[in-house]
Amino acid sequence: MIANIKKYKELMYFLVHKELRIRYRNSLFGFFWTLLEPLGLMLIYTLVFGYIIQLDKGVSPYPLYVLAGLIPWTFFNNSVRKGTRALSGNASLIKKVYFPREIFPLTMLISNMVNFIPAFALILVLAVVLGHPMQWSELILLPLVILLQALFTLGVALLVSILNVYYRDVEFIINLVMRAWMYMCPIIYPIHMLTGAEVSSTVKDFAGLYFLNPMAVIISLYHQPFFPDQGPEIKYVIYTVILTVVLFLGAWYLFRRMNRRVGEVI
Amino acid sequence: MEAIVVNNLTKHFRKAYDKTLKGFFISLVKGEKRHQEFTALNNVSFQVKKGESYAIIGKNGAGKSTLFKVLSGIIYPDSGTVNVHGKVAPLIELGAGLSRDLTGAENIRLNCAIFGLDKKTIEEVYPKIVEFSELEEFIHTPVKFYSSGMKARLGFSIAIHIDADIILIDEVLAVGDKDFKKKCYAKMNELRDSGKTIVIVSHSMKPLRDICDRALILDKGKVVEVGEINEMIDKYQSDKKTKKKKKQKGA
Incomplete structure (x- = not known):
């Protein structure tokens, strides 16, 4: 894979560049949408979930909490959704000429990452503006968290992109799954809500399983520098790292195998 | 030395492939075969020499x-096995894939990048490609506005300039105008003389006589015969005629 990346560096650069340009073409604010979109969502969520439904208990300031979870989630969400169409959307090219097809999910991930990094800086800016204290020791570990998330996302993207070539149903399933997945992550509510006094006993019974969701762990890792009590236990972090590696290797293997028939079924 | 060695190549296609999960489960439960097989290539073997x-x-x-x-x-x-020695460049249809909004210039860069050329080499061959295609005027126009002849010209120009060892040409050339066709054939002869291997898939026979050395006749996925070009074309055309006659008699 590494050798391929080196050889096709130019192609990947071209594809990422094109992807980014197309995304913001004909839009007045262009690249600023990367920042405007999460800010807008933050406002909506703060209004709806903070003021109306009042999920903001124990996390203050709530807008910062929402933004710190929402931005990494948007990165994951966009990458997976776009990832489903990474191969099937490029069918005409794939049918015409051969080059390593993993380049498509990979460039899609990279272009989403290019959008993610400045949006991520927005969290820091907001924290500074609000005068919120930050744990510097954990803040410098965030690049590792980003790397972990990128690897996990790439694993999922490889999997859904190749499956969608064979069964277009994957696209519809993914739309639904991603919606459910978002609510299974601590984005609009703090994690202690799951074990709090006022929740139903069913929720409490399943609260122990909550961190088996790797995205819940990853999102919590993003919260940690700003809200130290919102971080996951270390055992769940280790679990997520192992799961990510296994998922990536499994997805890679499956991609390689299923790739053989892509040229004819796409 | 051989540029391409193909041994006992067989390829089946699955007909009526069901692209939905529903169809998949239904046939799984019923225990029926999920696809019909169709043999596209049957035990094909041949060698193409370098140059x-x-x-x-x-x-x-x-x-x-x-x-x-x-x-x-x-x-x-x-x-079966396919061994290709050297870099292969198929002449691909332009505007295929990606966004058809890409301009001619972008398409050149993209296609060069697809064949693994680095930035420096791309900058080097870019003017040559533009010049050969005679599209200087329209090079910054999106390919979707190109005529099929223009697309073919650009596609051919790219394929011959990326310094591949083996060039595969599918019958795209049929669309170019007479002058450009002439230019292409001249270029192909030049390439062949410089030691490149060219494989042409076609059913327009006339130009093949000038360009090609040998030919392979394929029928229903099987190799009928391999031999010197003129001999093969004559054989192919006489086969066609006899078949036609037979049909007329039958009718």
């Missing part, structure tokens, strides 16, 4: 395009 121009001729549905795709690596054979 040779080779034609693959046959009727529609003979398996030419499938063979072409296997050679360029787009589809995998079910059994």
Whole structure:
């Protein structure tokens, strides 16, 4: 894979560049949408979930909490959704000429990452503006968290992109799954809500399983520098790292195998 | 030395492939076969020497395009082996894939990048490609506004300039105008003389006589015969005629 990346560096650069340009073409604010979109969502969520439904208990300031979870989630969400169409959307090219097809999910991930990094800086800016204290020791570990998330996302993207070539149903399933997945992550509510006094006993019974969701762990890792009590236990972090590696290797293997028939079924 | 060695190549296609999970489960429960097999290539073997121009001729549905795709690596054979020595450049249709909004210039960069050229080399060959295609005026126009002749010209220009060892040409040339065709044939002869291998898949016979050295006749996925170009074309055309006669008699 590494050798391929080196050889096709130019192609990947071209594809990422094109992807980014197309995304913001004909839009007045262009690249600023990367920042405007999460800010807008933050406002909506703060209004709806903070003021109306009042999920903001124990996390203050709530807008910062929402933004710190929402931005990494948007990165994951966009990458997976776009990832489903990474191969099937490029069918005409794939049918015409051969080059390593993993380049498509990979460039899609990279272009989403290019959008993610400045949006991520927005969290820091907001924290500074609000005068919120930050744990510097954990803040410098965030690049590792980003790397972990990128690897996990790439694993999922490889999997859904190749499956969608064979069964277009994957696209519809993914739309639904991603919606459910978002609510299974601590984005609009703090994690202690799951074990709090006022929740139903069913929720409490399943609260122990909550961190088996790797995205819940990853999102919590993003919260940690700003809200130290919102971080996951270390055992769940280790679990997520192992799961990510296994998922990536499994997805890679499956991609390689299923790739053989892509040229004819796409 | 051989540029392409194909041994006992067989390729089946699955007909009526059901692309939904629903269909998949229904047939799974019923225990029926989920697809019908159709043999596109049946035990095909041949060799192309380095520096040779080779034609693959046959009727529609003979398996030419499938063979072409296997050679360029787009589809995998079910059994048999394909050994290609050197870099292969299939002449691809432009505006295919990606966004058709890309301009001619962007398409050149993209296609060069697809064949693994680095930035420096791309900058080097770019003016040559533009010049050969005679599209200087329209090079910054999106390819979707190109005529099919213009697309073919640009596609051909790219394929011959990326310094591949083996050039695969599918019948794209049929669309260019007379002058450009002449230019292409001259260029192909030049390439062949400089030691490149050219494989042409076609059913327009006339130009093949000038360009190619040898030919392979494909019929219903099987190799009928391999031999010197003129001999093969004569044979192919006489076969066609006798078949036609037979049909007329039958009617």
